[in-house]
Amino acid sequence: MSRSINLAVISGDGIGPEVVSQGLKVLRAVLPQDAKLETKEYDLGAQRWHRTGETLPDAELEALKSHDAILLGAIGDPSVPSGVLERGLLLKLRFAFDHFINLRPSRLFPNTRTPLAGNPEIDFVVVREGTEGPYTGNGGSLRTGTPAEVATEVSVNTAYGVERVVRDAFARAQARPRKKLTLVHKNNVLVYAGHLWKNTFDKVAAEYPEVSTDYLHVDAATIFLVTQPERFDVIVTDNLFGDILTDLAAAVTGGIGLAASGNINPSGAFPSMFEPVHGSAPDIAGQGKADPTATILSVALLLRHLGYETEAARVEEAVTTDLTARDGSPRTTEEIGDALAARVAG
């Protein structure tokens, strides 16, 4: 574990800067005195695009490589055509830095409102593939804009890509008390990709006799996420299904104000990137209404990734205590950040 962190910060759009500044506050508060934190802000996102037409120039992509990790707030604004920043910046980073593990823990914290009746115990983690599937940008359109248009999107899945994420998920399941791993796909319809996923899953399962496994079609998985979320421990799934399931998972565990994520390259060849699952929420930007907890929990994932396990656990405990103690009266973005910074320092 390095005693210094050279962090790239992409605050981004909307509520991004607000939540990131609280995330950094907590990060500074939790780090040991002798650990050095350097941060460098990268001006990327909607404003930059409006100003220069650039989303992620090569020079900045190159510069980002020198960092130990990236903390990202949120990207996107209604003034930018859909897809421009997503494909040109967010996904470009995930692909360029080979973030093949998109890690998204879901936990129903104490004292947290869930839209579900009863009080289900929810504590699972989704290991979403991050560099393949329908996200590769491998599509096109013919006779665009005419009545004869054909538009295609190709989901690309490789044994290489599937096996590495499946292995990661098995290792995570093995390390958890319940040791349970669910593969989610749609192999009764997407038979080629589905069989690759299922065969790979079954092959790796043989190496993990202690991990109990099952398979669910993605449509059935959404049912269980609302009727029986406690059945899940670790889920491994493709890029698009993971996108859908983790938003749903965030909804049932109290909202995307609490959902953290890490875009991880476990090899360390490139910096991993940590970001809340939520978007830029331009409607509430600049009003101090955004909940920075998702970003702060993403900071915990960042700490764990860099080897600061104790500090990561401290941040997560602080969030748990903070949510348990809260009385429901509204707090500003900054108040939540201050409270958590105080808890991790204390």
Next chain:
Amino acid sequence: MSRSINLAVISGDGIGPEVVSQGLKVLRAVLPQDAKLETKEYDLGAQRWHRTGETLPDAELEALKSHDAILLGAIGDPSVPSGVLERGLLLKLRFAFDHFINLRPSRLFPNTRTPLAGNPEIDFVVVREGTEGPYTGNGGSLRTGTPAEVATEVSVNTAYGVERVVRDAFARAQARPRKKLTLVHKNNVLVYAGHLWKNTFDKVAAEYPEVSTDYLHVDAATIFLVTQPERFDVIVTDNLFGDILTDLAAAVTGGIGLAASGNINPSGAFPSMFEPVHGSAPDIAGQGKADPTATILSVALLLRHLGYETEAARVEEAVTTDLTARDGSPRTTEEIGDALAARVAG
């Protein structure tokens, strides 16, 4: 409206035969005395496949064309490799008969347990595209089974296919009191297909000034389905997103025991096919535990499609009354069918 119905019946696997026989009972009970119902059972599904290796031979596909409609129970069994019956029978029918409207109403009936807290008012309909998207079987696998395997799945979307389903959805929204239509896609990632959908949607919207419209990414749509399901009136979406959203919708409205669907070709060139959203549930097959209500509500959609609007409404009212009156004690498949048959006849 024809005073005779020449119905093809595919009872299929698992609980299929049980629920279909109750569906037919209610259909017979609700039809006017002078209407003639002829049914012909087609032996298709897992048993047939085990016996003969056939899923849907040309002769039977041809014979099915002569019917006014098809009532299908459920297809699938764990003893058959995943995809064989789905692609070879169910999807083959949807594609061969050009069922481009996959109609899936979602309503929270009175006195029905929902996993959601509170008592949200849910009454929307999903118009799912049925003949394109990632369901075309347009994929493949290279170097199968080796560490260098590449498996692809191609989502195919045409202006022709998208426009006809979008037009249908606008017409349905226009005919409903709230007149609201939501397009669900993922146009920030699947930019080619997404833009075709969005541009088509916006173009047709101009012809329906009374219909209010909005757009949601599929991930966000799953959030709203559990936190604010009352916001939806009509949803139009692609084949795969529709598959996922309608299972989730079924879950929040009390389970797939109540979710009906119609695979509709509005032109009448081919018979439309009506089926419950649920599967064959082999674990409870033959025990009289299956709820036939989803099939009976599918019969209502069938009646409406064939012009029996009064009878369709009578079935739906009977279901509403029956669910309102139920006291929670378990009833067998047949008891539910008998109760509903008595109500529609009475």
